[in-house]
Amino acid sequence: MNPNSSHDGRREQLLAGKAMSDLDRDEQLELDQSITKEELQKIEEYKRTVASLDIALLSGEERGSVGDLSDSLKNQILREADSFFAGQQSRSRLDRAADPIVRKASEQTNANMEARTRWNRREVLAWLTTAAASTAVIGSWWWQNARSNGLTKEKLSRSELLASARDLVQAKWQAGKHPLDEPVTGDVVWSSSYQQGFMRLAGMPLNDPLREQYQLWIIDPLRDDEPVDGGVFDVSKTGEVIIPIEAKLHVTKPTAFAITIEKPGGVVVSKQDRLPLLAVVQ
């Protein structure tokens, strides 16, 4: 028997299991240890197969007999959509006008980010060849003005979120299980309806990304017992930094946020050997 085919069969089962959300912790770790881009793609294909089968197994009778969305629910969803897209357009305008100062390290290796970067390059090229000089002057003035006010993209977006999110939760950082040498102040804000949030950290020690990185975890018991990965990040300047949260899964109602120190690239499941900061939602 070809040992490779046995290994391939095992991997295939893990991928199928992942798509059906049935992996136990050991299987999850086994899969994550050496998962490839092709395998991630395959998991998506399996998930699509599961969804297709689910649609097929949903009987016409079942669909007809269980009812439909009420008008009031439809109206509520439409109102929510209006609010969501209005906020998105507003954020988009701000994003176009400013550049990030504090970058999330994980985004550098994220495929989506790469695609976005490529798109930005195309946009820039198109912009350079077609934009009128006056537009450039206005854009430059806006950004210079923002910089002179000490505003970064993150701060602007954070302010925007604070102003527009009706379900905003806010929690102050406090020492975690393994406090840092010097106290860190700041807070974390999160909106579940926007699925967006920011960490504000003052006095956070700079990290060497080649040795270790910070990782945020979102504790959301309504969603899952396991904390949601909020993204890996670096702190590369002293003073106050504002870092956008990159929740890897949909967050419902967070009750706490924790920052751990992990190996470069972060981890899927944290052992919580180093948990310097915690923010509990009151």
Next chain:
Amino acid sequence: MSIAIPNSATPYQRSSTDIEIREMTTPVLPRVANGDREAIQECLDRYGRLIWSLAHRLIPNKSDIEDAVHDIFIEIWQAAPKFDPTKGDEITFVAMLTRRRLVDRWRGNLRRQVGNVDIGEMEIAAPVVQNPSEVNDEAEKAYRCFEKLTQQTQTVLKRSIHENLSYAKIAEQLQLPLGSVKSYARRGLIQIRECMGRNIGATAMENS
């Protein structure tokens, strides 16, 4: 109450009207991604009943279903720019998002309900497909491949995917070892995916 064991499903029969309906149904999510209000309304009308039905299977309480459907649509607005029509049908994309959200919610509920309602005791309708016009191409292919599986594998997959029963519960019901149930489910899914891939290849050859 006991579980109603799913009967064998009615085979699909595609009519010319069904085909026309599908061809006329262009994706709505690209327009949703641009915040087009008409498209948002269309999306609600097009997928509202499907999402409601999927949610209804797992959530017994009407107000909780409404909450879930509301959250799912917000997730659809957020994910709309990611929809790629070259990778699959729009309805499948919507169903994927819906399943993920429902499974998350379902697990959260289960953990809070330890000792209360037992999903295994809920009566679930037999999945008999009666209106193929409501089913997309990918679902139809998936079903045809599903029918080729052994009865045991079909039963395990139905109970796992459609009824969302835990493997432990399925093992108990079918009096099988837990490992076997897991294996049936995963191998069944692998076989369906392979079969669908072959069908796509065959269709492409027929069309060439």
